[in-house]
Amino acid sequence: MTSTATNREAMLDKLAALDAEHARAVGGGGEKYVARHHDRGKLMPRERIELLVDEGSAFLELSPLAGWGSDFAVGASVVTGIGVIEGVECMITANDPSVKGGASNPWTVKKIFRASQIAEENGLPTVALVESGGADLPTQKEIFIPGGKLFRDITRSSAAKLPTIALVFGNSTAGGAYVPGMSDYTVMVKEQAKVFLGGPPLVKMATGEESDDESLGGAEMHARVSGLADYLAEDERDAIRIGRRIVARLNWRKPYSPPDPPRDGRGYAEPDADPEELLDLIPADLKEPFDPREVIARICDGVSATNGAVFDEFKPLYGSSLVTGWARLHGRPIGILANAQGVLFSEEAQKATQFIQLANQVDTPLLFLHNTTGYMVGKEYEQGGIIKHGAMMINAVSNSRVPHLTVIMGASYGAGNYGMNGRGYDPRFLFTWPSAKSAVMGPAQLAGVLEIVARQSAESKGEVFDAEGFKGIKEVVEAQIEEQSLPFFLSGMLYDDGVIDPRDTRTVLGICLSVIENKPIEGTDRFGVFRP
Numbered sequence: 001m002t003s004t005a006t007n008r009e010a011m012l013d014k015l016a017a018l019d020a021e022h023a024r025a026v027g028g029g030g031e032k033y034v035a036r037h038h039d040r041g042k043l044m045p046r047e048r049i050e051l052l053v054d055e056g057s058a059f060l061e062l063s064p065l066a067g068w069g070s071d072f073a074v075g076a077s078v079v080t081g082i083g084v085i086e087g088v089e090c091m092i093t094a095n096d097p098s099v100k101g102g103a104s105n106p107w108t109v110k111k112i113f114r115a116s117q118i119a120e121e122n123g124l125p126t127v128a129l130v131e132s133g134g135a136d137l138p139t140q141k142e143i144f145i146p147g148g149k150l151f152r153d154i155t156r157s158s159a160a161k162l163p164t165i166a167l168v169f170g171n172s173t174a175g176g177a178y179v180p181g182m183s184d185y186t187v188m189v190k191e192q193a194k195v196f197l198g199g200p201p202l203v204k205m206a207t208g209e210e211s212d213d214e215s216l217g218g219a220e221m222h223a224r225v226s227g228l229a230d231y232l233a234e235d236e237r238d239a240i241r242i243g244r245r246i247v248a249r250l251n252w253r254k255p256y257s258p259p260d261p262p263r264d265g266r267g268y269a270e271p272d273a274d275p276e277e278l279l280d281l282i283p284a285d286l287k288e289p290f291d292p293r294e295v296i297a298r299i300c301d302g303v304s305a306t307n308g309a310v311f312d313e314f315k316p317l318y319g320s321s322l323v324t325g326w327a328r329l330h331g332r333p334i335g336i337l338a339n340a341q342g343v344l345f346s347e348e349a350q351k352a353t354q355f356i357q358l359a360n361q362v363d364t365p366l367l368f369l370h371n372t373t374g375y376m377v378g379k380e381y382e383q384g385g386i387i388k389h390g391a392m393m394i395n396a397v398s399n400s401r402v403p404h405l406t407v408i409m410g411a412s413y414g415a416g417n418y419g420m421n422g423r424g425y426d427p428r429f430l431f432t433w434p435s436a437k438s439a440v441m442g443p444a445q446l447a448g449v450l451e452i453v454a455r456q457s458a459e460s461k462g463e464v465f466d467a468e469g470f471k472g473i474k475e476v477v478e479a480q481i482e483e484q485s486l487p488f489f490l491s492g493m494l495y496d497d498g499v500i501d502p503r504d505t506r507t508v509l510g511i512c513l514s515v516i517e518n519k520p521i522e523g524t525d526r527f528g529v530f531r532p
């Protein structure tokens with residue numbers, strides 16, 4: 001067993017690396033472009049967001065590492081996240097004009113799709129802070145056709161009674177003009193906003209007409225002549241003030257309130273165990289198991305008047321490699337499924353299936369805590385029905401209708417990733433710890449399987465297998481799979497909503513649990529056909 005000091009040191013190293021990557025995202029297009037932007041008297045996207053949200057409130061930034069490992073800037077030239085405006089939880093998107101003029105590359109589009117999916121699933125209004133050079137022209141083939149969905153999503157959101165607000169700070173041309181065009185409310189900043197289908201050069205080419213930016217798409221023109229701007233803002237701060245007033249007038253009411261809301265005066269207790277110790281708990285080597293009850297004790301509410309125990313474990317004596325039970329977080333009830341020993345057997349799959357049904361019966365959200373190497377393999381387990389039992393668990397996860405939250409703490413391999421509600425199963429939110437690793441299987445196992453397959457293939461053709469020559473291939477494959485299993489890479493691909501410090505897990509999940517209450521929480525009694 002590695003010592004807690006070793007574990008802490010390994011986690012702190014990973015957190016330092018995470019801070020460095022987050023700093024790259026915050027740095028946008030780099031010092032030169034940020035300075036130029038500020039010299040023009042303009043604010044950066046995070047500065048605009050800070051002024052937009054309620055003072056002292058938290059902003060839950062999403063997908064900050066989007067595009068990591070690609071040719072594009074980390075963060076994908078847009079900031080997205082959930083912020084509280086006039087007491088209303090809103091999805092906020094903000095182009096970063098310091099990165100290639102705020103142009104949208106393939107990762108920007110994926111990141112905005114994810115933001116609109118979150119707004120739709122959780123029932124949030126959206127505020128877009130617009131300043132973008134439109135499509136990244138060199139990669140237009142990857143964005144032009146799928147990117148049309150961005151504008152469709154804005155009007156579908158409006159039709160679903162989720163208001164959309166565009167605050168236009170700068171360029172919003174060509175396809176980008178449809179962001180304010182499709183939004184319910186538009187605010188344009190005087191002498192800054194530029195909204196037209198084609199700029200002066202394009203108009204000259206197309207029709208021969210001579211024109212200028214202001215008469216084609218200036219804020220004054222849109223406010224006084226075309227009617228596309230509903231409000232004319234004096235400057236950026238005025239636009240943000242108007243944006244806040246628009247949200248204040250949405251008369252927003254959450255449809256759901258939890259059984260014992262934390263606002264009822266009784267409050268909730270902070271965790272009984274110190275969240276700081278989360279850094280000591282996760283073994284530096286993931287092959288070592290750890291007890292998820294220790295994690296639960298550090299992220300869930302402590303014992304209080306409304307909450308007789310921190311964690312009421314369900315079926316503690318059965319299928320002990322998966323821990324299931326009930327807890328509260330920020331006063332809100334949750335059901336938890338957490339891997340204990342890594343491998344999932346038939347008993348664990350059956351227990352998970354029953355527990356997910358119970359949560360649906362009482363309309364209680366579920367939290368999945370991953371540290372699994374997948375379902376057990378081998379003759380005994382195949383004959384015992386591991387496939388049909390794993391399928392039952394996947395059926396329950398797929399058809400469950402209560403909101404799901406997922407945190408990948410450690411390993412998340414194979415179909416275990418699916419059964420535990422990985423990204424492909426659309427949890428409302430999914431966050432990763434820096435200690436996580438996720439792939440179809442471990443790098444060494446994958447390289448080993450490839451070698452066995454290659455050897456059998458050579459032998460079937462009557463050839464001699466070159467074991468020595470394969471060594472090099474095996475090393476390359478192993479290193480590549482290792483790199484592709486790591487959190488920055490997976491976050492870069494938008495396979496999570498962000499990599500978080502384990503000590504922030506409680507706060508992040510608390511925000512998510514409040515956000516999901518913007519839609520009614522209703523479990524289902526309709527699952528697919530189970531094969532018991």
Ligand code: COA
Pocket residue numbers: 097099100101102103132133134135136137138171173174175176199
């Ligand atoms: N695609 C790819 N790169 C773009 C881009 C786009 N749509 N828009 C801007 N860039 C790049 C520029 O080439 C420049 O790169 P460089 O610094 O490496 O040379 C960088 O982004 C900054 O652009 P710059 O023009 O210096 O910034 P600006 O703040 O003065 O102006 C815009 C920003 C968006 C107004 C201006 O770049 C522009 O008009 N872009 C084209 C807009 C357009 O017609 N888009 C239609 C696409 S549907």
